[in-house]
Amino acid sequence: MWTQEHFRVLHVDLTARKSRVLEFGNPVDALGGSGLAAALYDEYGLPQEPAHHPDQPLIFAIGPLTGYYPLMSKVVCAFKSPYHEQYAESHAGGRMALAMRFAGYHALMITGRAATLSVLQAGSRSMQIKDVHYLRGKDVFSTGKLLRSLTRSSDSRGHRSIIRIGPAGEKGSSYACINVDTYRHFGRLGAGAIMGLKNLKAVAMEGDADFQMPGGKAYAKIYKDFFQKVTATDMMRKYHDLGTPQNLIPLNELKSLPWRNLQATSDPAVDRISGETFAEELLLRQTACAGCPVGCVHIGLLRQQFAKDHEFLYRQVSYDYEPIFAMGSMLGLDAASNVLVLLEETEKVGLDVMSAGVALAWATEALDTGLISEKETLVPLRFGDVKGYAQAIRHLGLASNDFYKTLAQGSLVAAEKYGGGDFACVLGQEMAGYATGEVYFASQATSFRHSHLDTGAYSYDQKRKEQDTDAAVKFLVEDEQGRMELCSMVSCLFARSVYTHDALQEALAAVELTDMADNLTQASANVQQLRWKLKIATGFDPHAVKIPKRFTEVETWRGKIDETFMWDVQKNYADAIMKMAST
Template identity: 60%
Template sequence: MSDAAFRVCIVHLDEGKGEIVSFGDKNLHIGGSGLAAALFEKYGLPNESWSHPDQPLIFAIGCLTGYFPLMSKVVAGFKSPYHDQYAESHAGGRLALAMRFAGYDAIVLRGRARLPVAVHVGARVIETKDANYLWGANVFTTGRVIRRAFPGASGHRSIMRIGPAGETLSAYGCINVDTFRHFGRLGSGSVMGVKNVKAIVVSGDSDLPLPGPDPKAYGKLFKKVYEDMTATEMMSKYHNLGTPGNVIPINELKSLPIRNLQQTTDPDAVGISGEKFAADLLIRNAACAGCPVGCIHVGMLREQFQDEHRFQIRQVSYDHELIFALGSMVGVMDASGALALMDEVEKQGLDAMSAGVALAWATEAYQKGLLTKEQVEYDLAFGNVDAYKEAIWCLGHGKNEFYRALAQGAMVAAKKFGGEDFACVLGQEMAGYATGETFFASQSLSFRHSHLDTGAYGYDQKEHDKNADKAVKYFVDDERERVILTSLVSCLFARGVYKKGLLAECLTSVGLPDLAANLDKAADEMQRLRWRMRLSTGYEPEKTSVPKRFLEVETWAGKMDPGYLDAVRAGYIKAIRELGAPRGES
């Protein structure tokens, strides 16, 4: 196998066996986002439904994974049940290093198992085992059983699993990774579900040799990168309060989505601030494998049993996005209440952001008489934690016609029951930043409809000249820089340290000097390849929209400017079409 080629494990679910193939070129595809797109180009079926048995589910790492700090993420590539187009989702945990120690740059699931199975992949094993007895189990129960069923590889074993939402094919069923991390957005869990895969275990049961032509030089560079990562103020910020520290500043900027975006600031937001969580609920920090920062904040949820004399303690991870979606967006301004909703969403295997925003829409629709008590079953009201806990169960299980529609997305439900103007959907359910026109334009159109596709939420806070051409150029250039990191695959928290000069040094040290010398060209190619895959599967950016509710937002910078928003969207649509044009036409 060529040193420049990727080593890919393909699991044929319908046959219950696997094969190892040599694929692609590290100097072109880089890994992660680029490798996933290239594998989808080869194995994907652009014109078939996301649920077609032969659609691949791809997990890819990069050529720096395991060799440098914070190179700790995995990219999942798949055709999404949310919009039936090519999509990506990213996750941390132990998975990236488990894949590296198993000796695979990518794992691809093809076909559909006859009955529910658990897939086990390692350097010495590729197998499927019966998991029919786990179908219907929640994420936590599944994790406990799978850990016993697949012992060994301690510290280098990663477990992915789905809950009821993935089995009922929710458009935002997620994959839980090692308890505290997730492939969250756009329904990867339901891609596992439609393939009858309840869990995937990756055992890193092999050795990892020192890379590159000069191990001593590599060791010296690793030490430098490690020191830079642990010494920076930015990394301390992520370890201390973490992203929950954003709640109060964003609230003060009048940019925190509250009660289905009917407000953007509220003095009660202090009750769900990072400071409040840290003071009352934080019990420990955790980290993805290969990361010295420890940005995962784990809170203590204390729940009383019905006899009122017994309690159970649960550990629940939280961050800004979860606090927004299951706190402010649904009017829960109490940290313990928000943590309880996070726990319920986790059990069901739902994406937290989509679930919270969907329930916020349902609450307002119920209050306005568009939905009946018979449909929602519980008295949905902003701040009503008990009602939301029951509704989350209904959402994960698709209990009735209403919840099955809501599980396909807030806008799907709004088109059926009314209330499209206040469905807070920008391509998918919004992220936790109501910062202004450039962010709304970016999330509504960008590749993953994610707040992490570009730094537009920060751009809104810094740029005030409302130059649409300048904003579009920023989107395209910033996305290209992020594609480098999501292909290598770095945590984006490290983007302040991993500048291109340092990345070139890292690549050279692991024996990839050609990629180091041509990183910009490779990033441009992979940015274009990703867009080609998205457009080839039916994405029509012209048909996206920004609901009326977003135009009613008023931030610290003032009211929204619809003309500027439209101009930015028009320019970005043109740029996307150019980026995704077939080879030779761009």
Template identity: 55%
Template sequence: MTDTAFRVCIVHLDRDKGEIISFGDKNVHIGGSGLAAALYEKFGLPEEPWSHPDQPLIFAIGCLTGYFPLMSKVVCGFKSPHHDQYSESHAGGRLALAMRFAGYDAIVVRGQATVPVAVHVASKQIETADANYLWGANALTTGRVMRRAFPGASGHRSIIRIGPAGETLSAYACINVDTYRHFGRMGAGSVMGVKKVKAIVVSGDGDQDLPGTDSKAYAKLFKRVYKDMTATEMMSKYHDLGTPGNVTPLNELKSLPIRNLKQTTDPEVEKISGEAFAKDLLIRNTACAGCPVGCIHVGLLREQFQEEHRFQIRQVAYDYELIFGLGSMIGVMDASGCLALMDEVEKEGLDAMSTGVALAWATEAYEKSLLTKEQVEYDLAFGNVAAYKEAIWSLGHAKNEFYADLAKGVKHAAAKYGGEDFACVLGQEMAGYVGETFYASQSLSFRHSHLDTGAYGYDQKEHAKDPEKAVKYLVDDERERVLLTSLVSCLFARGVYKKELLAECLEAVGLSELAGNMDQAADAMQRLRWKVRLSTGYEPEKTTVPKRCMEVETWAGKMNPGYMNAVRQGYIKAIRELGKEEPKPAPESDS
């Protein structure tokens, strides 16, 4: 191992063994997003389907993980069941610090187990255990069992697992991380499922020395960063109402998707606002390991058993994306009802946003008689919590032909049953925002996520419809985010982790070369990600924006299709340029 090489743990499921390798260079690949793309470039099979047993499932942290506050995320890289191309998902929880204390910059899972297994990775131990008895169990039950099966490393142990949706290979099965966090988007859970891995337990049971040579300077810098994260108003908003605080302003701006985007505002939304959740349901805040902010809001769900006088009480995490997907998008204007649906989604191991958009499309298709009662089985109607709970179970278990089709993605289901005009898919099922720049970004961006760029805010701040300016913003903003998701920082901290501070942090951990080369490294990793994505078959020209998205009207007026199409065409050109192969040097002449 060199001082700047990554230490990578490879788990060979087909051989039931582990391998530790030295890989890459922190000054080049940084970690996280960049490291995951580089590992896929080495171990991935771009021309084979996502379900090929030898496709790698990659978990990567960065060179600042665990050393500074909010450097607490993990990037999961994989070939996605949603579109059969390379993608990423990001998650917090305890996993990043568990990997750091176990001594690994990345964990790569290869091959396929013969029977369902749980994988245990520790600093001096890599093993698999039979988990056949858990196949079919929900994600929350699996977590409880794993805690007993692999005790120890208290506080430094992370348990990631899948629910039934990952076993039935849903296109939007998630990986549950330590109960309240998720690799949610693009179907990472099914990559675990196809490998027959029910859970992965990472025990951070190793020693971790302070970085660099001057521990006093490091401690002083850490204290300053900690203060910026906790004593400024910039971060307090994430602890107080958190992202649920977006519900009311977006509703007032006529920019909140409601009832499958038939509406963008409704007075009833106040019942599912961040304020309503905080007043009636919030019981505590919690945080990812290494984060002093505490943005995870946990609500109390109290449900009565049918025809009995007994109640079941559970703690369920909520945020804006979940309130949008399992609240406004399906017309559920009751905070407790939203929480109940969030709980069902957690058990099945489904992505909340994709599930909500799928149910919203199915509800409208059922209203329009494109679907029959025999197919949907329940009285799907906007606001019908009881029917949606049953439908979520059916979706996770792929109960019949219709739910199996819907589990392949809304676009797939709409192509078969009709209703493509109101199938709200932007690369994957849409996030909870509206606007031309946002539509262009999510439909085309690297992981089809609202977090790939800040386009959802750009539409609210920039009123001039300038396609060139918008495309430049999308490309530049993505590059800045790639730097943070390679280090790997929570994106909530992007207001604190400016370039100057990041350079100081890198110097403190002995990475002076990277500190002086951040922009070039971020540019290289942005290009590498696109190169890998395009190598797996991505054709941005074939992406679309559904008709329903362009029919809405916000506070800024009607959508402008000419502007949106110009942004999309400019962004497509930029993506092609970013991902093109670098020219190889000509061979030297013998003369």
């Protein structure tokens, strides 16, 4: 059972090929997840050293409610990002959270660099570092297939998770991702490159022990209440039925869906890549993260399109709203099956799908305007041309030439070299799929993960027509603190309407974490503050944030972007961040 005394952290030193179990920190103050990860980086991180320093820690942390309640299924991955050299987080579902729980660890911290390309295999009773030099250059799918047999344990309880990187991580792409159990990802800000820098192809976590469940009627009652809310009401129906692709048509109608490198915010072709079309034409099955009864992971059936002699080959490819935006509307594709083609290519090489799609959208416009030529791109890039993009994704993942090596470090890095910064759709990193307006643009450019789930700013833009800077910034700060509670538990953020502040306090008390429940408000504020302190200590200056010109040219349901309002929100939000970090 999770205690309020200390965290149990498995620290693996790849250089020394040794491990130790640390009794670390105060759970009542740090909570877990985002809070635990930040506390570990604060203690063991090297803020003044570059991301590629071998002793920079790569941290995976779960929360106090992992394994106890439905949808408490995420892991927080923390590291110094090679994308912008700042402290960063990425979150993922899959089986890893429960595997860590059953292994008896609240966090896994990896430092050092292996002598050869390796896989780390860890459980409650053992740790091994195995040489897998023969996997160098192997794609994510081939790697997973081989590792499932290589890492199988004779006494496995079935709680096993395999995370791995593809060629992009080995090549050091600053937005290489970590694939988690095939269908989930630590996607943003380059965690895959950190594994590559550590010569770590994969981690296999074996949940080979047990953990004690709480007794008493209080826990049984509250568990049943949460389970009924997520399965027997409409609170999670959207995520089960069409999933997040349900957002495509509404956002298109609101003129908030990026098309062709954000040259437009709506297009009649949306019907051909909508969630409804995916469900009717391509949906094969649904699956879920371990510990989740909702089943929001939608798997599409992709028939092999470019193979000459294998017309009956097919693949299973997961899809969500953000991947469809990045490899669909952003690239001008208007066929759902073609989107799946590009998603599979991106999965193979191990790139973050959003950054890859947005980067290729920039490259397409740069080619069209004559800033670059096919000498750089190697293949023709045209909005809507799936074959050209499929080849370009491989070149991007493999860093085939100087142009793709540069583009793999980010769209703005490429724009600095080739021009086209005005239409690089970067808000801290390559944008997520919401062109909802000023508050969202300011918040994503300035926020911690540069993710639409950092705050509800995309929803704020859609619901509030008045332009009130103070109200917007107040919302951003308070909404982030609420999400810190969830990201420290660690809950799927889709369940934020279920796990309210009061509900989380009840949930903690029911598993005998009453001190943590009583301190939840203050602890989440402390976590929010520490994260910003670490990000600023590693070089982030919120007042230096830039928003490219393209974002000032778009038109949403409210009309043209008001630049003055947008920059007022950004400046005041930056002030609020600095105040939090200095308190």
